[in-house]
Amino acid sequence: MIKELAEKRRSVRTFDGKRPDQAVLDELMERLNTAQMPFPVSMEFRLLDHMSSPVISGTDLYIAGKCRYTEPMAEVMFGYVLEEAILYMTEQGLGSVWIGGTMDRKAFEAKMDLQEDEIMPAVTPVGYPAKKMSLKETLMRKGVKADSRMPFMELFFRDSFGCPLTETDAGQYLMSLQTVQAAPSAVNKQPWRVVVRDGAVHFYERHDKGYVTEKSDMQKLDLGIAMCHFDLACKEAGIKGSWVISDPGIRCPENTEYIATFITE
Ligand SMILES: Cc1cc2nc3c(=O)[nH]c(=O)nc-3n(C[C@H](O)[C@H](O)[C@H](O)COP(=O)(O)O)c2cc1C
Structure with a gap:
């Protein structure tokens, strides 16, 4: 059930260090780069190795994506497509977290060959969740009341x-x-x-x-x-x-x- 899956998903910032099988990663990237969306816009996703974010531990593998900021609805559709993949990842037991801020943008954007008319709205780490959250992750979740939603x-x-x-x-x-x-x-x-x-x-x-x-x-x-x-x-x-x-x-x-x-x- 999609509602249960959506409720089960949470941001994962602490990973267990195990790299997912290549077939799992290939399937994920294929889904992302051929996704259907309500208002089609062009976007591209890449799997990046050896990347980091100050809030993430236990994986250096990320998915990053880019689109053209000049295209209407580009960011909205980017959100739609990457979230569909994130729910799929959740279903597969993979961890993820939307990262729009806490990363070295220059490093990611260079790996994405970002052009003048392009933006890289967000990235997510990929891997398997660790059994225990890092202290940093626990504190971050408290800071934004991550477990609660508005009425x-x-x-x-x-x-x-x-x-x-x-x-x-x-x-x-x-x-x-x-x-x-x-x-x-x-x-x-x-x-x-x-x-x-x-x-x-x-x-x-x-x-x-x-x-x-x-x-x-x-x-x-x-x-x-x-x-x-x-x-x-x-x-x-x-x-x-x-x-x-x-x-x-x-x-x-x-x-x-x-x-x-x-x-x-
Ligand atoms: C567009 C977007 C950008 C985000 N950027 C960051 C970020 O830069 N760093 C981070 O640690 N979490 C980031 N998050 C994760 C949110 O903090 C998180 O989704 C929210 O607190 C709810 O917690 P949950 O995902 O565990 O339900 C982002 C989430 C979204 C949707």
């Missing part, structure tokens, strides 16, 4: 942002929205907001300060991750629909940006 009714709404959606009223979308609620996000900020109205599920980004630069907005990754969780859960529940970008013009709270809509068939 359902603060994230999801009915018809307008003025009307919180109860779990009872969520109807057929309940499981898909709970799967969104379990998603990882940068610094666990959970910037996804959703308004359900007339069979349409509108996704919004609630901007926190400090994530937007000239070429990137890390919270766009969070939105793609949320869309991935929603999509996979809907597919599993037999809820058919398609993604569009068509702002319904619902009055938004401050710093809240419309991203995309899932239209139920």
